[in-house]
Amino acid sequence: MFRKISALILSLIFTFTFFSLAIGNYYSEEESDGPKRTLLISIDGLRQDAVQNTEYGKYLIENSSYSLEVTTVNPSVTLPCHMSMFHSVSPEKHGVNSNVYTPSDELGDGIAETVFGEEMSAAIFYNWREIGYIVTEGSVSVKEYIPGETLGWEEANRLVGEATVKHIQNAPTDFVFMYLGFLDEEGHGHGWLSEEYYYALNESFSLIEKVITEAKKQNYTVIITSDHGGHDHGHGSDLPEDMTIPLFIVGDGYGKGENLGKLSILDVAPTVAQILGITPPAYWEGTAIPKNAK
Numbered sequence: 537m538f539r540k541i542s543a544l545i546l547s548l549i550f551t552f553t554f555f556s557l558a559i560g561n562y563y564s565e566e567e568s569d570g571p572k573r574t575l576l577i578s579i580d581g582l583r584q585d586a587v588q589n590t591e592y593g594k595y596l597i598e599n600s601s602y603s604l605e606v607t608t609v610n611p612s613v614t615l616p617c618h619m620s621m622f623h624s625v626s627p628e629k630h631g632v633n634s635n636v637y638t639p640s641d642e643l644g645d646g647i648a649e650t651v652f653g654e655e656m657s658a659a660i661f662y663n664w665r666e667i668g669y670i671v672t673e674g675s676v677s678v679k680e681y682i683p684g685e686t687l688g689w690e691e692a693n694r695l696v697g698e699a700t701v702k703h704i705q706n707a708p709t710d711f712v713f714m715y716l717g718f719l720d721e722e723g724h725g726h727g728w729l730s731e732e733y734y735y736a737l738n739e740s741f742s743l744i745e746k747v748i749t750e751a752k753k754q755n756y757t758v759i760i761t762s763d764h765g766g767h768d769h770g771h772g773s774d775l776p777e778d779m780t781i782p783l784f785i786v787g788d789g790y791g792k793g794e795n796l797g798k799l800s801i802l803d804v805a806p807t808v809a810q811i812l813g814i815t816p817p818a819y820w821e822g823t824a825i826p827k828n829a830k
């Protein structure tokens with residue numbers, strides 16, 4: 537008799553647990569509406585005040601949640617800034633203070649490793665070799681380097697755009713990163729905000745327009761930002777021209793023409809995690825940009 541009652545109680549517990557789990561799954565599926573994919577685009581050397589001087593820049597301001605007051609990290613140099621963009625900590629913590637990759641012992645997971653840890657997939661497309669260091673080997677399923685150094689930066693930009701579009705059309709991963717190096721090269725060669733700089737910016741924006749068109753069809757939320765600005769023929773100082781970059785978000789939950797105010801480059805990684813619905817590592821220092829911010 538006692539055994540029969542125990543068996544009955546056990547089967548009741550089992551049934552109850554089973555239904556609770558089933559209902560739990562049902563509700564969690566209700567909350568998600570399609571893949572929460574994220575495309576992050578970095579235009580190297582994009583100074584915030586250059587944006588309004590281009591047609592597509594003005595279009596982005598009107599059609600995204602945006603900030604023209606994003607502070608990058610010091611030194612305002614490409615590899616340290618991208619490390620901070622991906623790892624949401626300052627160069628002091630990640631240890632990369634120049635374009636030579638010298639990570640500290642404190643370096644933890646960045647965006648790519650966190651995405652991989654959540655059993656999601658990631659891909660990166662870039663044309664400056666050192667960008668490859670910002671993701672750990674094996675954390676991304678596609679890592680395509682199209683060398684600007686040998687192909688020429690304008691052509692390499694075009695090929696990065698093409699490869700990204702093809703990837704998004706055919707085998708889209710949860711997270712995609714696209715890096716464009718042409719603008720920074722023109723800044724160094726001809727000066728920030730020079731005619732050649734604006735030519736490179738318009739070329740970069742026309743590639744981005746094509747990529748966004750495909751990304752929207754595949755449910756991507758798109759973040760467009762930069763690593764640092766520049767002045768004269770360089771960058772790396774703590775001047776506002778070097779330290780202030782723009783950021784745009786286009787996607788579900790982010791309004792159009794909405795000024796997000798002051799942000800930090802450290803906020804990029806937590807925002808990517810929020811869009812993908814994954815938990816950011818505790819050591820990340822930035823804050824996710826809230827959806828439907830008013």
Ligand SMILES: [Zn+2]
Nearest residue numbers: 581614720724
């Ligand atoms: Zn540069």
